[in-house]
Amino acid sequence: MSSLPAPLTRIIYTSRRAAQTMHLEEAALVEQILGVSRVKNATWRLSGLLVSGHGRFAQTLEGPPDLVAGMFDVIRQDERHHDVRLLHQAPTPSRCFATWTMAYLSDLDMVPAEMAIRNDAMALVLTLRAVVRGGPAAFAATPFGTVAEAA
Template structure:
């Protein structure tokens, strides 16, 4: 059974380029063996991540993220059983929140900022779906 999990968190410390590169490298190394795919959106003060895969693998990964001291205020936004993956092309795709089109943010959020803590999980998921549709996802950190 496939599931999709969307969560948001705050970095415990400011995330520098090397720190983000390490997170992405670990994900891209470990996720294929687990059948995990997904997308990570990141800024200096926000993580938004969607992970897809088998129920056990996704739950174990989410639990590890909750315990990871690089994250604080971890909030589950959506969790659902799915019939197919939406983010299957990425072992862990990456989006820089700072580079998002302001008009795209206003389409889903009340201000020109990605704030998953103050909107529905469906709105955040719709934004991520649109990023896939507009080819805004990077396979490696810039």
């Protein structure tokens, strides 16, 4: 008797750098966030992608629904983030970033080949890049922007 795969969910959120982080170079702040995220995400069985630039972060997280929700609560309480907005939340049949506890793109025009060959991963990359460049309002023009916003 085979067991069904565990349900997965994906969220997309955006935030701005908090004022108290402005003394840090962006690279140093991102390294702090990535260091903590990769450890927590491995423990919590989460995967995802973080994109940063223009004082903004955009991220997608994937994993079991309760763990994604728990991590999003942690992020909302993280003092390094300000104006945290959930843009998208939906079940997903599979992970786009299954091998990465937290992938990161800083050069918004460079996309690793392993992402570019998957249409679903590429759509997420382009969505996050649009949100970083244009803010939350840019989400509506992305492939995920046609999905009703999460509450």
